[in-house]
């Protein structure tokens with residue numbers, strides 16, 4: 705760790721891992737050399753790339769929209785938020801230059817399950833980043849299930865925004881302090897965790 709707290713930019717995907725288990729974030733940032741690259745991670749990256757190609761042919765009607773300007777694979781970063789990430793799809797309605805335009809964020813997921821709190825938090829983080837980058841309000845987002853080919857709409861409300869900010873602040877304290885966080889109360893996440901062999905105090 706060489707960055708100071710004010711220079712540290714987390715990946716949006718770190719939020720999901722933070723909720724899953726704070727130790728995962730600790731390993732990633734404080735002990736980066738131990739991280740394995742699993743087949744599961746590689747498969748996930750491929751699946752998203754394939755979906756981006758299909759999205760270009762998919763209609764905006766998947767999101768209940770008649771019109772809109774789409775931008776794929778949008779790189780976003782904000783020193784103020786302490787976050788950076790690559791959003792699967794941003795949509796401006798009716799377009800970015802229009803008066804009273806608004807924007808929406810779309811993320812793909814490889815699961816058939818309804819979006820859990822991790823996904824919603826991540827989507828809200830992208831919404832905050834896109835608001836800053838495009839200077840447009842983002843009131844809602846969508847999570848598109850690749851296997852089901854279905855879209856779930858998520859409202860980007862004040863409580864969710866606040867959770868993003870609180871999570872980033874807590875992550876910053878954990879990483880800059882370089883102290884291993886406690887394991888989660890449930891051991892369920894440990895079953896398929898890539899860092900399992902480093903947590904022999906709990907598994």
Ligand code: SF4
Nearest residue numbers: 725887894897900903
């Ligand atoms: S093995 Fe369990 S406690 Fe350790 S990082 Fe993974 S989920 Fe967290």
